[in-house]
Amino acid sequence: xxxxxxxxxxxxxxxxxIERLERLFNSDTNKDNFAGLLFILPNIIVFSIFLFGPVLFxxxxxxxxxxxxxxxxxxxxxxxxxxxxxxxxxxDGWAVLDNxxxxxxxxxxxxxxxxTLGVVxxxxxxxxxxxxxxxxxxxxxxxxxxAYFMPVMLSGAVSAIIWRWILxxxxxxxxxxxxxxxAHNWSGDPSxxxxxxxxxxxxxxxxxxxxxxxAGLQNIPEELYDAARIDGTSGWQRFRHVTWPNLQNTYFFVxxxxxxxxxxxxxxxxxxxxxxxxxxxxxxxxxxxxxAFQHGSMGVAAAMAFILxxxxxxxxxxxxxxxxxxxxNY
Amino acid sequence: MARSNxxxxxxxxxxxxxxxxxxxxxxxxxAGALWLVAPFWWTITGALSENPGAGxxxxxxxxxxxxxxxxxxxxxxxxxxxxxxxxLAGTVTLFNVTFDTLAGYAFAKLEFFARDKIFLAFIGxxxxxxxxxxxxxxxxLSELGWINTYRGLIVPFIxxxxxxxxxxxxxxxxxxxxxxxxRLDGCNKLQxxxxxxxxxxxxxxxxxxxFTFMFSWNDFEWPLIIATSESMYTLPVALFxxxxxxxxxxxxxxxxxxxxxxxxxxxxxxxxxxFIRGMxxxxxxx
Numbered sequence: 001x002x003x004x005x006x007x008x009x010x011x012x013x014x015x016x017x018i019e020r021l022e023r024l025f026n027s028d029t030n031k032d033n034f035a036g037l038l039f040i041l042p043n044i045i046v047f048s049i050f051l052f053g054p055v056l057f058x059x060x061x062x063x064x065x066x067x068x069x070x071x072x073x074x075x076x077x078x079x080x081x082x083x084x085x086x087x088x089x090x091x092d093g094w095a096v097l098d099n100x101x102x103x104x105x106x107x108x109x110x111x112x113x114x115x116t117l118g119v120v121x122x123x124x125x126x127x128x129x130x131x132x133x134x135x136x137x138x139x140x141x142x143x144x145x146x147a148y149f150m151p152v153m154l155s156g157a158v159s160a161i162i163w164r165w166i167l168x169x170x171x172x173x174x175x176x177x178x179x180x181x182x183a184h185n186w187s188g189d190p191s192x193x194x195x196x197x198x199x200x201x202x203x204x205x206x207x208x209x210x211x212x213x214x215a216g217l218q219n220i221p222e223e224l225y226d227a228a229r230i231d232g233t234s235g236w237q238r239f240r241h242v243t244w245p246n247l248q249n250t251y252f253f254v255x256x257x258x259x260x261x262x263x264x265x266x267x268x269x270x271x272x273x274x275x276x277x278x279x280x281x282x283x284x285x286x287x288x289x290x291x292a293f294q295h296g297s298m299g300v301a302a303a304m305a306f307i308l309x310x311x312x313x314x315x316x317x318x319x320x321x322x323x324x325x326x327x328x329n330y
Numbered sequence: 331m332a333r334s335n336x337x338x339x340x341x342x343x344x345x346x347x348x349x350x351x352x353x354x355x356x357x358x359x360x361a362g363a364l365w366l367v368a369p370f371w372w373t374i375t376g377a378l379s380e381n382p383g384a385g386x387x388x389x390x391x392x393x394x395x396x397x398x399x400x401x402x403x404x405x406x407x408x409x410x411x412x413x414x415x416x417x418l419a420g421t422v423t424l425f426n427v428t429f430d431t432l433a434g435y436a437f438a439k440l441e442f443f444a445r446d447k448i449f450l451a452f453i454g455x456x457x458x459x460x461x462x463x464x465x466x467x468x469x470x471l472s473e474l475g476w477i478n479t480y481r482g483l484i485v486p487f488i489x490x491x492x493x494x495x496x497x498x499x500x501x502x503x504x505x506x507x508x509x510x511x512x513r514l515d516g517c518n519k520l521q522x523x524x525x526x527x528x529x530x531x532x533x534x535x536x537x538x539x540x541f542t543f544m545f546s547w548n549d550f551e552w553p554l555i556i557a558t559s560e561s562m563y564t565l566p567v568a569l570f571x572x573x574x575x576x577x578x579x580x581x582x583x584x585x586x587x588x589x590x591x592x593x594x595x596x597x598x599x600x601x602x603x604x605f606i607r608g609m610x611x612x613x614x615x616x
Contacts, residue, residue, distance in 0.1 A: 032436075032519060035440055035442070035519045036441070036442025037442055037443070039523075040432070040437070042428075042432065042489060043433045043494065046429070046486075047489065049470075052455075054466035055458060057466040058462050058463065058466045068469070130362060133355060138356075146599070147363040147367050151369075152605075153595070153598050153605070157550035157570060158566055158587060161570065161573050161587060162584070165376060166369060166372060260457070264459050266551060271573075292464070293555060302465055305459065308461060
């Protein structure tokens with residue numbers, strides 16, 4: 001039973017709250033405002049507290065000087081950004097970047113870029129080769145795929161510690177290389193430490209890229225290969241003119257994703273060599289971590305994190321823009 | 331039709347060239363597999379040998395011993411660490427699956443205020459580097475007094491944009507007519523979700539569950555900062571700590587690694603297709 005209230009709206013006087021709730025879920029309008037917002041409410045709360053809010057707060061912090069142990073954040077304007085981004089003076093061809101003393105930012109940028117330039121092409125071409133090999137008629141194909149995928153299961157931290165053992169001075173790799181005179185202190189020598197970190201990342205990344213490429217290969221219509229075979233093409237020609245152009249979206253995606261991931265590399269560098277020796281594995285993320293949690297300067301660390309964010313954002317945005325356009329250029 | 335090379339003119343299935351090619355491919359595939367799997371094998375042989383630092387344990391230790399595992403049980407709280415990692419991963423998975431299923435469904439099948447804008451904002455958070463939120467969330471949790479507690483380890487991760495994305499994709503692939511038919515038969519919106527769509531989403535929910543579990547089990551950065559006392563460590567942080575304390579005792583370090591890695595391998599072998607589907611979906615956004 002219902003009566004009209006003074007605004008002319010039907011006022012429900014007899015329903016219990018439960019019945020009213022049921023009606024909200026039973027309403028026949030095309031809009032599901034209530035149900036929809038209720039369904040996403042937990043996520044809105046969690047994301048507001050642990051993602052959106054913190055991002056805004058970090059942005060504020062990046063304009064302050066704040067040591068967690070000593071007092072309140074103090075507004076310093078753009079000083080953090082200016083201090084971080086000011087390149088070191090040109091002395092001996094920026095030798096200071098190789099042997100950093102004070103401002104580590106540009107040093108970390110060079111280390112991270114070197115890492116990215118090595119890891120992205122090698123893990124992607126490795127993943128593509130693995131996908132091409134394991135997409136053909138091969139005995140025990142599934143077993144091989146599982147084996148190639150296994151390293152993806154491990155986090156960077158764990159794989160770095162396992163490799164740290166394998167590559168240590170008395171480790172397995174050295175005991176295998178000793179007879180041919182190539183034993184080396186891989187993690188202790190600044191000139192090979194970063195390369196070792198890159199090797200671990202490639203080891204962990206090939207399986208992931210392989211899976212993405214396999215999915216891409218399965219999306220290529222078989223008729224294209226049939227037609228190419230009837231035209232009497234060689235295996236290489238089929239790869240060059242059928243497989244490669246049709247994988248275009250896949251490798252574009254994989255490249256951007258790898259660049260984004262590589263710029264944020266933390267766990268491997270941190271656990272393999274704690275940023276050392278002599279800052280050889282101090283990547284941007286390691287630097288931010290040390291700045292915030294070892295030196296306690298939250299403002300500087302937040303500013304660095306935002307510069308990293310803007311680098312990553314450029315690639316994410318580029319990918320977002322290009323993704324929609326699914327044309328294939330043969 | 332299965333991909334096959336065999337029925338075309340000019341394709342020779344015998345002769346030295348064919349066999350050389352075949353041999354080359356197998357050699358490559360096996361060499362790659364050895365490189366990728368050997369570290370797993372060496373983790374186990376290292377954990378089983380007395381002093382792996384000194385000798386060559388490429389294939390199998392001459393005298394396998396469980397001594398390292400005994401030391402682990404006697405000297406460090408490995409049981410507690412395992413339990414911590416399990417509680418963390420289990421709770422995070424439970425919450426994620428619940429919240430992300432609800433939200434994924436809403437974004438795919440319900441019409442509501444600013445739906446697509448909210449979805450874009452959620453998905454956009456995936457491009458925020460972890461390092462940006464690490465500092466403010468740490469400060470927030472220390473204000474709340476949540477540092478070094480299970481709450482601090484768990485609560486920031488009980489929802490993830492990736493899970494919402496994954497479930498939304500799955501719900502979008504289910505026909506809308508199913509829900510409409512159920513509505514005509516008198517189901518309300520909650521019942522449509524619960525009785526019609528949820529059962530059909532089981533594979534995607536399982537993928538998300540297994541995936542989330544693996545990510546939290548492996549997570550390093552966050553427990554490294556939040557777990558300040560030994561009794562709160564999860565396995566990856568414990569591994570890092572053991573490695574730092576028993577620097578030269580690699581047998582012990584590898585035993586800790588084995589405790590962490592073996593469950594992952596078992597779950598992976600049991601649920602391989604979920605992992606691969608999850609990876610493919612995470613790679614095939616949009």
